[in-house]
Amino acid sequence: MGFFVLREKVLKSTKMFLLNITVFLLVFLVSDKAAYAMHITEGILPTEWAVTLFAVSIPFLGIGIYQVKRKKREMHSYLPLVGMLGAAVFVFSCFPVPVVALNGMATSHPCGTGMSAILLGPFVSVLIAGIALLIQALFLAHGGLTTLGGNIFSMGILGSFSGFFAFKITRRCGMPLFWCGFFAGVISDLFTYLGTSIELGLLVINNGGSFFRATAEIFGVFMMTSQGVLCIVEGVVVGFILVFIEKRRPDILVQLGMIKKNAKPV
Incomplete structure (x- = not known):
């Protein structure tokens, strides 16, 4: 009986993920406007840096795959949660805001990796970001295959780990769950765009x-145009999502080790 329930959850989350991808593919195909390249555009990074950043990203992706395989045996609802958060990261990062001053080299957008890192761990969050970035590069002309390693490094690695540690530090300081999520979302965005700035600075x-x-x-330029506002917005969204989960499905947070059993909502 439990197997069939789990299978239905996995199928439901998979359908949701595919539906989101389909919607954005349709939007892209029927749009009469030129697509802005999300993240760092194809061909922008020099070959040596593109190869180096991709090589740096590979171990994080490998550890992410290993952790998914291990955790799915420990927590039956883990794969559906990965699917839903994967869809969320994909959708979050599919809202490009053109940064005119950068002449089309990159765009500004929410990331979602802070939220996925909090709930799934930073390595799995890197894996989710990598899959989302690959799909966007292949089907939406956002980012690129030659800059995939660089985009994974900034959005996946820096975004996930900075958001994860920001959450852990604020949690240890005894801050309410909302503010822990808020600072995780903000810090994750800041480090993502710091990483992108470093790569473009090369x-x-x-x-x-x-x-x-x-x-x-x-x-x-990122901070003064759009990303400064997006950081705050994403922080608020992540904070409210964590509070919502704590009130409606605290068992998920208990299984993930984020809160103690019988803990009162904050």
């Missing part, structure tokens, strides 16, 4: 420019 090295100045200017 472009000036061969031209004799100042790497630190270029990185600071790009990061400043």
